[in-house]
Amino acid sequence: MSDIVLSATGLVMRFGGITATNNVTLNLRRGARHALIGPNGAGKTTLINLLTGVLTPTEGRIVLEGEDITWLAPHRRVARGMVRTFQINQLFDSMTPLETLALVVSQHSGVGAQWWRPLGSSTAVAERAGQLLEQFRLADVAWQQTRHLAYGKRRLLEIAIALACEPRVLLLDEPVAGVPAGEREELLETVAALPADVSVLLIEHDMDLVFSFADRMTVLVNGTLLTEGDPDTIANDPKVKEVYLGHGAAHV
Amino acid sequence: MSELLRIENLSAGYGEAVVLHDVGLALGEGQTLALLGRNGTGKTTLINTLAGATRQHGGSITLGGAALHKLSPHLRAAAGIGWVPQERNIFKSLTVHENLTAVERPGRWNPQRVYEMFPRLAERKGNLGTQLSGGEQQMLAVGRALVLNPTLLLLDEPLEGLAPIIVEELLRAIRRITRDEGLAAIIVEQHPQAILAISDEAVVLDHGTVVHADHAASLQAQPEVLERLLGVGR
Amino acid sequence: QDNTFKIGLILPMTGQQASTGRQVEAAAKLYMAQHGDTVAGKKVQLIVKDDTGLPDVAKRLAQELVVNDKVNVLAGFGLTPIALAVAPIATQSKTPAITMAAATSAITQASPYMLRSSFTLPQAAVAMGDWAPKNGIKSVVTLVADYGPGNDAEKFFAERFELNGGKVIEKLRVPLRNPDFAPFLQKVRDAKPDALFVFVPSGAGAAVMKQFLERGMDKAGIKMIGTGDVTDDDQLNDMGDGALGVVTSHHYSTAHPSAMNKKFVADFEAANKNMRPNFMAVGGYDGMRIIYEALKTTKGQGGGDALLAAMKGQVFESPRGPVLIDAQTRDITQDIYLRKVEKKDGQLWNIEFDVIKAVKDPGKSK
Amino acid sequence: MLTILFDGIAYGMLLFVLAVGLAVTLGLMNFINLAHGAFAMAGGYLTVFAMQKLGVPFLLCLPLAFLVVGAAGALLERTLYRPMYGKSHLDQVLFSIGLAFMAVAAVDYFVGSSQQNIHLPEWLRGRTEIGDGALLLGMGHYRIFIIAVCTLLTVVLQLILSKTRFGSRLRAAVDDPRVAAGLGINVNVVFLLTFAVGSGLAGLGGALGAEILGLDPTFPLKYMVYFLIVVSVGGTSSITGPLLAALLLGVADVAGKYFIPKMGAFTVYLLMILILMWRPQGLFTRKGGK
């Protein structure tokens, strides 16, 4: 059972009259490449919000590495290795990508509260930030204010930030939305190439990517868990086709 | 089929920076144009320029014979432009329904019809814009453009974040609307294949200029050209 | 350079207390216009500074006036804390300082160089405490603004009033910036005293008066009494007929029937359109008189100590009546009048009908 | 007892009229206009002069104050305020407090610093009392009048905002002016109208309130805090929010001062802090608003 890194049991989330998450149970294995799919408004983002502590569930329990984190503050979950990206970019607009990444790396190498030495005084921090900038092709805009970057670059930064947090469990909410077709695979390959013991949960509507990435899939519909299984089973599940995948060949 | 839109020598950008240089294209009534290009080549800038949301430095835009570039943004909607911005820009302090009624203009499309097209929105009628899921916001953005009852629909990556089944439906709907209701559309998309299939014309931008203009079908038939222009061949 | 005699006038010219500053400055200038600006061979120069109501600013201004401008006398001071903040400067630099407006008792004790040409609230309040019980007012509710002068007025009135056999039913304090007096007045009404004793800064007087009437308190048999701040001459005309009959005790009324005052008022009004000189103005006017006379006596020779000595003990006729600058306390001894608001020639005036002679500051006697 | 309640309501209503214009500009337009009190002061002085110098009857002065100050607001919007919308809140604060300073000094220069008084017509000056003992209800006629005017105003504003598209178009224009314009909303006109109405309301509030609050050049600064309290406690997304907040504060303030006069101004400040810590978005926000 220690194989399960993250497990959510019986999660319920209500917004007023709307039940966005209805008794969802989800287990994430160590090293998994797990995809979470479902129609729009099925509650995928809500589920991520619950797992990361942005929202507190109405009912249910969340366990990370054997420890109950249902009531743990969001930033402490990050400290325990659970990191996410956002469906809609959440960036530090007045900073440059370089500063952003240096900050995130500092925070994770334990010097985030240091106040007497300048940011970047640690060589390790500067090097790691530079490495990430190069990796995500942000080096040429490293000194521009984030608010002036083109959408695609902002998206890359969004993901770079998450990776800078050295995640053990990574939750990706439509990471490649807005990234051009040619670069999507590459981006996901970067993610797939994370160490084998890092677990990834991916939300994505681009089925080509999802099927090439995932080794396991969960389908959420209307806040409820519809089914879970390996990619082949899901691809051929008539229920999933009916509510989500469709039958046409819009996506080849 | 008569000409609806003509763009000539257009240059535009943000503040002092010029992003588009000498862009020209034309589109007939009821036609659909696929606007393609790599990241940051100015697709969004072109769409926004049509909607009046950038700074135009030169050139002309004519819509149905009227000089669109002389109109201030809010009059362009009246002249027939329906805009779906790339970042959706749902009005966050309005409910779903108010998002539609605030901009609605008389015509075939009304909130009711939008709800029929996207039943999901009908269920969320009373929610604030920011309380919608990503995909729901995308639907609302499309619906909001439709209730303007435009003659030219500007769709900036409208399929992004939508479930495959909705993508299928939306593509079908766009095809239907353009064919049956005579609406013209310019669609920006990252997936050339999906969009070329329903388009009549195709234009590829690079570094703010038009580098390729063709019928959609013939471009679709030339994967090597797509590969060269966009870096994707599928 | 050597032939000028400088007076540094520190006043609130903007903000809540601006009208105080305006009155004092106008009166000081009037005095100079009437008496010329050359005294004992020296050219008198007035340097006006706005303290914006802040004591630390006032203190810096005083310090700069003394150190940089080398003023011979400091004067003005609209508020107690300002006078108190300036006092140490006067002491250190041996510069006489004349309080022309502020009215708390303690000011003149803060520095041996501090004198006063205005009045003290205890003077006025005690007079009312004497008069009221003799005129059928046996029970009173006091309503004062919650700051130094208000607390002084409450304390001295209540003590004297009870000493004379009256009864203070309740003591109410309202915040300085109080938008609505309704709850306090309602409370007074419910307590049904013979009279309401009021002290509020001059601007707020009109509001209290109006709401007093609106609440029908006069009809319920409650009289309104207070110190003269409430029926400030400058504002009185605007208050409307509601103010008629209000009895107050104070050291100065624009309507004071003396030849000197008539001339003072006429000249003041001629020089300042739309302004009536009030008790602030007379403080400024007399303050200048004290300085001029001291300068004459010392013939322009000697420093601050000489001036101070010449200021102490001055006895003179002021527009308000006879006054004496007590040589010991450096405070002012003056007549306090009882006045009633009446209408004459279509205008409202505080008409004096009784006087208590030569009132010393009661705050000092204990 | 009832009298205290009545006085509290009237006071609250008065606060509401004075603050509602600010609720409109701050709440709906998201523009921090600290010169709001200056518009109110303009309404007050206008009334004083129209009545004293021109002999205009009080009742006529109220609409006059609304219209004239509204027009002045519109003029200022076109000339000065418009470039401010895009600026940061801090710049807006700087700008509008600058305007307020100028207004204070200008009024002082032209009119003088002394308190102005409005002379109400006779029929507004009386008082009616019903019942007796603990149930005695004494109502000043002017306070009844204030309550009536405010109720009317609330109803009208509420109707305009809920029954017309104007409200939602305005909020759309505030949320994202660029996209709103691109979708056919004439952002400039919407803002102009709103601002004019907001300042007109301030003018009306000033005209109504001068009688009770007094009127002198420091008015804009003296009562600014009160307006802000009403708007922040009421929440900024509706008209009813500030109304309820104003009533609550009015009654609490009056009752607090009546029953525990020692507490003085404590009551209001403490109440405000507690409410805002409990519901940071204000007491009466649109449901679900995050």
Next chain:
Amino acid sequence: MDFRQPLLQKARWRPWEYALWVVAFALPLLVPSHALMINEIAIVALFAMSLDLILGYTGIVSLGHAAFFGFGAYAAALFAKHVMPDPTIGLVVAIALSAALGAVASVTILRGSDLTRLMVTLGTALLLLELANKLDWLTGGADGLQGVVMGPVLGVFDFDLFGRTAAWYSLSVLLLLFLLMRRLVHSPFGATLKAIRDNRLRAMAIGIPVVSRLAVIYTVAAAVAGGAGALLAQTTGFASLDVLAFDRSADVVLMLVIGGVGWLYGGIAGAIVFKLLQDTLSTVTPQYWMFWIGLILVLLVLVGRDRLLKPWTWFGARKAVKP
């Protein structure tokens, strides 16, 4: 590519900074007649900088910062009056007490919008003001706290009538606290504050303990503001209610915004500009200086701070269009 140098670049001292401080300390000698003004400017500059920590760097608007300034002033004055007259010890005590108050008050600013924070901070300051008014046996109430006698600084330098000791004392404290704050804003800690300001949600999602950071920086800002207040009380020898008043809080916001937020020198620049303007204008026209200050504020925003300070950009050709 080397990314370390550009990161460190920002925190480096520039030549003009050294020059500025040298000039500042020379000023009381150069213009001895204005030593008091220099003292006052140094104090409000410190006050403005403390506000910048929360307003500029963390995005917490406050209209009640005078709460800490005033608290520090009373603390220092009372300490001198009742315990001992030594200024430095008094200063440290006042700073410590203000920090404690800031830590307690920080619970009020953790949630809410700009407007809410504005009002809650304002309310806190007003409450404190009322309290000081009511506790007149301790604070002297509306008359102010009198009878504060300060000992010599470090046991050597007496406060003189010319205000030179005061000016140097305040400048030294200003410099010392400035150095600490400068370190702080350029550190990783400072960067996390900016992150919180820009996007709180994301800040949380990268593991920044938002609540405790806010509480810490609010406490620090309160401590520095308390220090400024203590300087005022010590150099003027009294404290009165207005140190807590709304106008104090409002003025310091104005100064900071004039000088520019998110830049420690903004506080200094704003303090200098505002105080000098106020002083000159109120000497020229004691009654109506507010009008001119108002006009300048309006122009400042309309024309733009940068353009106003760089007249040569008024007529210059537009920047060349880049491709």
